[in-house]
Amino acid sequence: MPLIIKYIRDKRFRKIIALFLRFVLQLWWLGKSTRFNSAEKRELKYKAVYRKQARTFTETATELGGLLIKLGQFFSSRVDVLPEEYTSELSKLQDAVKPVATEEIIQCIEAEFGSSINEIFRKFSQFPVAAASLGQVHTAETKEHKKVAVKILRPGIEKIIRVDFEALRFVANFAKRYPKINAAVDLDQIYNEFVETTLDELDYVKEGRNADTFRANFAADERFYVPQIDWEYTTQRVLTMEFIEGCKVNDYEALEKAGIDRALLADTLIAAFVQQVLYDSFFHADPHPGNLLVKEDGRLVFLDFGMMGRIEKRMREELVAFIMAIFKKDTDEMITVFEHLGFLRPHANKSTLSKSFKLILAAMFEAPNLKTINSEEFLLEIREFMYSQPFQIPAQMLFLGKALSTILGICSGLNPKLDLIKTLQPYAEDLLSGAKTGSPKQGSVLDQAKKTLIEVVTLPEKLNRFLTGLELGEVRIQPSRSFESDLLQNQSQQASRIVRAILSSGFLISGSILLGGPFFKSGIAMIILSGLIFLSLMRMKRTDSHFRSRRRMEMREPTGFHKPRFHP
Numbered sequence: 001m002p003l004i005i006k007y008i009r010d011k012r013f014r015k016i017i018a019l020f021l022r023f024v025l026q027l028w029w030l031g032k033s034t035r036f037n038s039a040e041k042r043e044l045k046y047k048a049v050y051r052k053q054a055r056t057f058t059e060t061a062t063e064l065g066g067l068l069i070k071l072g073q074f075f076s077s078r079v080d081v082l083p084e085e086y087t088s089e090l091s092k093l094q095d096a097v098k099p100v101a102t103e104e105i106i107q108c109i110e111a112e113f114g115s116s117i118n119e120i121f122r123k124f125s126q127f128p129v130a131a132a133s134l135g136q137v138h139t140a141e142t143k144e145h146k147k148v149a150v151k152i153l154r155p156g157i158e159k160i161i162r163v164d165f166e167a168l169r170f171v172a173n174f175a176k177r178y179p180k181i182n183a184a185v186d187l188d189q190i191y192n193e194f195v196e197t198t199l200d201e202l203d204y205v206k207e208g209r210n211a212d213t214f215r216a217n218f219a220a221d222e223r224f225y226v227p228q229i230d231w232e233y234t235t236q237r238v239l240t241m242e243f244i245e246g247c248k249v250n251d252y253e254a255l256e257k258a259g260i261d262r263a264l265l266a267d268t269l270i271a272a273f274v275q276q277v278l279y280d281s282f283f284h285a286d287p288h289p290g291n292l293l294v295k296e297d298g299r300l301v302f303l304d305f306g307m308m309g310r311i312e313k314r315m316r317e318e319l320v321a322f323i324m325a326i327f328k329k330d331t332d333e334m335i336t337v338f339e340h341l342g343f344l345r346p347h348a349n350k351s352t353l354s355k356s357f358k359l360i361l362a363a364m365f366e367a368p369n370l371k372t373i374n375s376e377e378f379l380l381e382i383r384e385f386m387y388s389q390p391f392q393i394p395a396q397m398l399f400l401g402k403a404l405s406t407i408l409g410i411c412s413g414l415n416p417k418l419d420l421i422k423t424l425q426p427y428a429e430d431l432l433s434g435a436k437t438g439s440p441k442q443g444s445v446l447d448q449a450k451k452t453l454i455e456v457v458t459l460p461e462k463l464n465r466f467l468t469g470l471e472l473g474e475v476r477i478q479p480s481r482s483f484e485s486d487l488l489q490n491q492s493q494q495a496s497r498i499v500r501a502i503l504s505s506g507f508l509i510s511g512s513i514l515l516g517g518p519f520f521k522s523g524i525a526m527i528i529l530s531g532l533i534f535l536s537l538m539r540m541k542r543t544d545s546h547f548r549s550r551r552r553m554e555m556r557e558p559t560g561f562h563k564p565r566f567h568p
Contacts, residue, residue: 012064012160016167019060023053024175047085054089061093066157067164069093069133070198099131104155105138112238120233124150130290134201139243148230151204151239158202165195193398201306204239210305211241217280223268225299244301246293250413260298266414267423268300273407274427277400278319281311285399287406309399315341327421327428329365331357341397365421 030049034042061068072093075086106117106124113120123141129149130137134157140150172187200206208229215226225244233240247254249269255262269292276283284291286307293301311319318337325333331354338344338353411418508530 010163012066013163013167015060015064016068016164017170019057020171020174026053047083050083050085051089054086058089058092062098065098065133066160067133067168067198069097071164071168071194073133097131097133099128100136100154102126102128102138105136105152108152108155109150109238112235121150134198140240142230142233142240146230147243148233148240149227149243150233151241153202153204153237161198161202168194197307197399200308203236204234204306205236207304207306208234208239208241210308213282214284214302214305214308217275217282218272221275223299224272225295225301227301227303244293244295244303246295246301248289249292249294249300249410250289252413255294258294258296258298260294263415263418265294265298265300266411266418269407269411269414270418270423272300272302273404274424277311278316278427281313281316283309283311283400283403285309285403287403287410289410292410307399309403311400315397323424323428326361327425329358329361331361343397 026049030045034045037045057068057072061072072090075090105128109120109124110117117124121140122143122145125139128136128138135151135153137149137151140148142148168191172191176187208231211226211229215228218224218226227242227244230240230242247258249265252262255265273283273287284302284305284307286304287302291302291304293303295301318340322334322337325331325337334357335344335350335353344350344353408420508527
């Protein structure tokens with residue numbers, strides 16, 4: 001509690017808390033005021049509020065900087081958490097960072113090395129070549145006359161981050177009290193993965209080691225280049241690396257002037273991603289165009305290794321299984337992999353998911369070129385599918401998915417006619433054969449491939465035997481126990497109702513006949529008895545009708561968990 005009081009005195013902390021509380025109150029009031037509106041009108045009002053809130057957040061993040069920009073960039077890819085109105089607006093934060101004054105940057109470098117800037121570098125640029133939420137890049141020349149790129153953490157960023165972390169923790173704990181939000185997203189997981197990612201980007205020594213590992217992984221392939229780290233000029237707060245001349249991967253005019261084949265470059269980029277994910281298990285998690293350059297000789301250059309992803313052995317095996325399932329169009333296996341990876345929430349309707357996957361696969365295999373797959377219509381359908389279904393992207397898969405979508409976007413611009421399925425097929429065959437993987441999973445992958453082939457070859461014969469068995473009576477379909485129980489119970493109830501109806505009618509007819517003779521009292525008794533049996537029959541019908549009504553309601557009730565759109 002004293003810690004919260006301490007941070008409440010901080011103007012930045014108060015401003016962030018006020019921003020989010022304002023959003024909560026807006027949604028609460030909207031939920032109350034649109035209660036009696038039609039579903040269509042209600043949806044339109046919510047979309048308008050989402051768009052306005054996203055705009056407000058973007059403006060505030062640009063003003064305050066720090067983790068708010070990082071948070072906006074982070075959530076711009078969380079299509080499983082936020083609606084399209086939010087993610088589209090937040091994506092603008094990718095280029096909304098204002099640079100820090102060069103004088104302050106120089107002071108940081110001098111404090112880090114304990115020397116003046118002229119003693120450290122022969123030359124140091126007064127103008128930054130790039131500015132990010134956590135750091136800034138300037139060019140320089142070392143004493144050895146090497147041109148380098150120097151990346152420096154922003155002054156005072158650690159203090160800003162501490163305040164931002166506490167503010168975000170407060171907001172997350174507050175939001176968890178709201179049942180719909182708590183049921184829809186795992187806020188603790190999102191907060192923890194965001195903190196972990198941010199802290200990794202604050203350690204430039206770790207980033208330098210990541211670059212060395214990445215370079216070693218691609219050392220045997222001349223199509224790629226990774227700049228050398230100058231460890232003499234590198235600390236935890238300052239990273240110095242070889243400066244690379246080149247054009248951005250999406251600068252099509254420059255690529256054309258250099259005579260670089262864009263289609264071949266797209267193939268190269270996909271090859272790099274496949275190697276990182278399926279062979280190295282170590283991938284670049286932020287491959288946007290600013291981090292991908294093309295040299296004059298056509299080599300693809302990777303930059304900025306602060307955000308990297310690692311793939312554990314079990315996850316890699318599941319990814320291999322997922323690729324196999326895609327090429328087999330086995331939606332059940334795809335759902336199984338999703339479940340193993342932690343995508344599916346409890347009570348997910350797997351039947352509905354399977355149908356959705358079939359539609360997506362049909363679209364991919366019918367028109368597998370990137371122009372179709374990256375079309376606005378197809379991406380909107382995928383976004384809506386992810387947002388409406390009962391699953392959440394796990395932390396590690398989030399960065400992989402973000403990297404994949406970025407790569408596909410870049411490749412779509414380079415070669416819209418690229419046939420993704422045809423391009424990936426050799427890698428799928430390679431995985432099936434177990435070549436180049438060096439993984440204990442090889443045997444099981446190959447066994448699965450053989451098993452699948454055998455099943456496909458023998459399927460017509462199995463089907464023929466099954467149909468013949470049905471015709472000869474050798475094959476019988478055994479219903480479930482619950483079905484048998486319901487059937488027997490229904491038959492028993494029908495028989496009981498028929499017997500009671502016959503008895504009631506018999507007593508009524510007999511009593512009516514006896515009323516006209518000397519057995520008047522016996523006739524009255526029989527009519528009363530007939531009435532009692534009739535009442536018991538009606539009561540039995542009402543009970544059975546109520547039971548069937550309940551069963552119908554249960555059958556109509558969706559078994560899957562439908563993620564709410566944060567509607568109060």
